[in-house]
Amino acid sequence: MVTEQDFDAVVIGAGAGGLFTAARLTRQGYRTLVIERLDKVGGRASTDEVDGFKVNNGAIVVEVGGITEQTCREVGARFDIREPKPPILYRIGGKDVDVTGGGWGFLLSRLTRQGAKLVKGIGAARNDSGLPEDEISTAEWVSKYTKNEGVHGVFRNMCASVFAVGSEDLPARVFLTYFTRKSAFKRFGFHPEGTIGLWRSLAEVVEEGGGQIWLSAAVDKILVEGDAVTGVEATRDGGTVRINSPLVISDVGPAATVSLLGEETVPAEYQALVKNADRPTSMISVNFASRDRLVDVPGMLSFAQSRRLAYIANFTDLCPEMAPQGWHLYVGTAVPKPSIGGFDEATETGYLLDDLRDNIRDFDTRARILNIAITRDDWPPQRAVAGFDLSHETPFRGLWNVGDGVKEYANGGTTACAETAKLVVDKIVSRTAS
8 A cells, every 4th residue: 555645855865865856945935755674763873883893884073163063053953063183193204193284294204205296286286277187196296206015004094084095096176176166175074972963953953943864764766747746655654655756856966877777678778877977985994992092182183104094093082972981982093905896805904903003013913903995986984086977957946956976076975965966956945946
């Protein structure tokens, strides 16, 4: 038996993009339904309970002072983010260096005599004429200035930290646009409940505003008539539900959106665009705990020299609630080679573990590994490499994509998801008003 319900808007997926969108729509007066196949909110940026530890399964940090915090203020969501100071240290030649306030010049001067040339190249990128062509990777761009392994390591690990991709796979134009126009060395912090705490606060906004969030439910099909969306068909509690709605916003990525529409329904030209942009990245994370403090940083520690290790995050200096009393909680994260497509999971994980042993004394005896998470393919850290994203719009009226598969140019992570939500909701409201 098929039952029917009516909503002003349906959001597919309770990940970052979906919840930012749903909260904004709710505040605009739309009765909004969010349908999520998992039993919790947050999607690929959520938090799991592992033996009493709150272990993030995707997003490690939350931006402070930007579009994420702005969205929470606008919709009335709690923003309980604790900001480390300094936010990040760089391990250079065995010393942990704070570059806060010094920026590129100070960081690169600690690594190479060619630092001034690199800073000049970065400065030139502030003008469009100084940006390299799209075909040049970040690694290739850095090689024009220096062969110094430490410099290449810093750039590689920045690409991994911000864009979840290797420097050999990220266009230099994207990297330089981000760091010259979207501000480098951003502010960020941790949530005491784990990253899921932020998503729970947005979910509360939706439900308190008259919307609904269905967990452990699945959208089976996006319904269209002609060139307009009419709703979705979903499975909930073992039954089929047809949700009638003139607005459907998908946070499951353009490729999955096409599948839900049915390929026979979607214009071939759009399918080709989706296939070309479907470039999921990969990441490996080791979540570990200890009785004693293993790294002397309040937030993040990044590396100039490593096989794969991009950074270690220390959660419990600021958020002791994330671990049982008397324990410290950390994560070490790496991007494999290659960061797009197939790779040897055992070998790449081995490189990451070796890096942790090199950088944490007696790691094998002092650290307790909680889990090793490998995110890739249809569950990636980023659905598209920055610079290859699709438009939010689709060939169907009322159907939109949000999230990290349709990011704005040179953006990444949950910040990009918050930005896509604002852009899409602003367009929906504007078109409704006209």
